[in-house]
Amino acid sequence: MPALDSKAILEGRKPGSRSYGLLIGIFVSVLCTLGMLGYLLMAGLVTGGVSGVIGFLVSLVAAVIPVAILIPLILMLDRLEPEPGSMLLFAFLWGAGVAVGASFILNTAGMQLGTVPLFGADLGTFVSTAVGAPVVEESAKGLVLLVLLWRRRYEIDSYTDGVIYAGMVATGFAFTENVLYFLTSYFEEGFFGMAFTFVLRGLIGPLGHPIYTAMIGLGVAYAAMRRGPMRLVAPVAGWVAAVLLHALWNGSTIFGWYGLGAAYLVLFFVLVAIIGVAVQDRRRQVAAISYYLPPYTPTGLVSPADIRMLSSMGGRRAARAWASRNAGVRGRRAMQDYQLAATELALLHQRLDRGVARPNWEGRRDAFLALMHVAREAFLGRVQAPAAPAWAPSATDSGFLRRSDFSHVIAQAQARRGFSGPPPQAPPGRPPVR
Template sequence: MAIAFSSVCLMIVLAFSAMNGGASFVVGLLLALLPLGIWLPVILALDRMEPEPKNALILAFLWGAGVAALVSMVLNTLNFVVITDLLVSTDDGWYWTAVVGAPIVEEVLKAFLLFGMLWFRRHEINGLTDGIIYASMVGLGFAATENITYFIQAAEVDQLGFVFLMRAVIAPLLHPLCTAMTGIGVAVAAMSRPGMLRFTAPLIGLTGAIALHSLWNAASSRGIGGLASAYLIGLVVMIVLIVVVQRERRRLVGLILHYLPKYIPTGVVAMVDVQMLSSLKARKAAREWATSRGGRVSGTAMREYQQAATELAILHERAEHAAAEPAELENQRQALLWVMQRSRATFLPTAGTANLPWATTAH
């Protein structure tokens, strides 16, 4: 339902842009899609240890591209009219709309999806990386739709090259970087014990997103020097996020090494599997081996096994932090063990684990 609603909103935005842009709409649409071909794979590659469900990622992207973009178009226009009436000057109206009105409107609208996931799909947010990825998907969707409008307007005044350089080359990750602040806050809340932090962390993250967005818009409107400052700010934020993702990956490997060996006596995991699950290179080798041995079914089973085993390690951490009810955690644990047992029986029908090919690539 949410995906369908977001898709309808996106269609409305595209129809409105097509009616107003004419021939420039096609050019704007194609140029807006170009950055997605680069940055979507990059963002998705951040979460190779525990990939998020495709339907959740699609919803995040469509929410940003559809719902958030459509509503922000209306509210930003109203803000501009009100602010301009108060300030008289059109230039001042545009400036204060960009620095104050737009950051609040856009970041709040993008945050609704993340807050909704925190409420309805908390179990999908297992670390800071998950929050960053979902937030980045929302931001990429929003940026793509917004860029269409900017490119259409630029084409009408012969400034398309400059605007494309600014929005698609110099600052293609403005919205993902800003919304990632909210994503981190939501992830902190999802992993926290019941208490005030579950309420304050998302709000602090949202405040950070609004502040970063406002600072960027204010700095980039101050000429070359301001633009350089804005770009430097964005670069620093990106580096910080990359460090966070790398630390999260090491944390996840630590959880796998700590918790999964306890399940060796059950037969759903062997020590060689624990080693495989701790390395991206070994995981890939295992999937390739399973596919070559048993076709697509076996390869899919290996992928499901890796996913379930990783989530099992994360589940134990959530249990230690009391991030969910014990009965809920136990139900999830039993479900994950069932998936691991079923998948293992598919790609490894015999009991032996000696000389498995990924054992030599696990380090």
């Protein structure tokens, strides 16, 4: 298999290049995350000594649990065209470090220097919680989405992509914030108070931050996928919606459990709407695959059967299992590259029709086709007769097969249909159809 930088092709980079801006962003975010966690550890040590350190460690473990649940759920929304892992990591770490750190400083300063002196202790704390915190926190989380819109707008192909990145930054934010809240509850009310806070924040309302920030993600996705003046308004509208939802949840506590229940119901309906958007995006992506890939059938890289395989998650899983049987782990990885390159090729044409394709899109198209070709050579493997793909009605209905490898299968099929004679061969002087 010729050497191709498949990761660079799929991420839209020049082969062999590195995204130093992304690496710097990850590095800075890691430092901020470690700084926040180190601050909380020192606060626990100063406040409670050994007991405080134990409280911090328990809080840290408790905060990991919602993250372990949320991230797989978020990624399930975008299995057809998964986003680059490095960008998802950057979004998560930004939320866990930069956004939390900035919010902690600004919220504390705003309460101590603004709302409390102006409104008094009780009302000032409520105003800061219900108004100040939503504005500051959604701005800090949304900033990274604007950075992605500026630097990586061509990675955002659907509204679901915006929700994915928003969900990752919000989950990172909630992780560090939960450590703070759990540790505070531990010092104020002991392990019982920590357990109650864990149930409330980690089990009952873990989707709060992802739902708020998803509004900004939807606005940013609109700006990435559309032209015209509304693309400038959409991120701002998303930010306003995020702040309002966040303020609704924070402010509902003044009305007790009834207020909390009403806010929870509103967020539930918003979540259902987000899932509906993801479902519609999946249908649009499948439609793009079915519409834009058939013209590439003459290349031999795809066939109608292969396009049907690419259009369903079950078909994709079956194809990866088939490639794994033929060529092991290397084959499975090559099939994943093939599937993602084919999907990106369809979405590239979709962006072209919308008028938002990147410059030199032809070079990106050719890179996808080259990756599909090289990947196919890898997952065919070196066995004498690869297993026929289950999704293809017959041995020659898939672009993954060499007719010469399946002469015995073709002969058997012809015999069952009443034909006789040798299996079809490639024309003299030409290589077998691939």
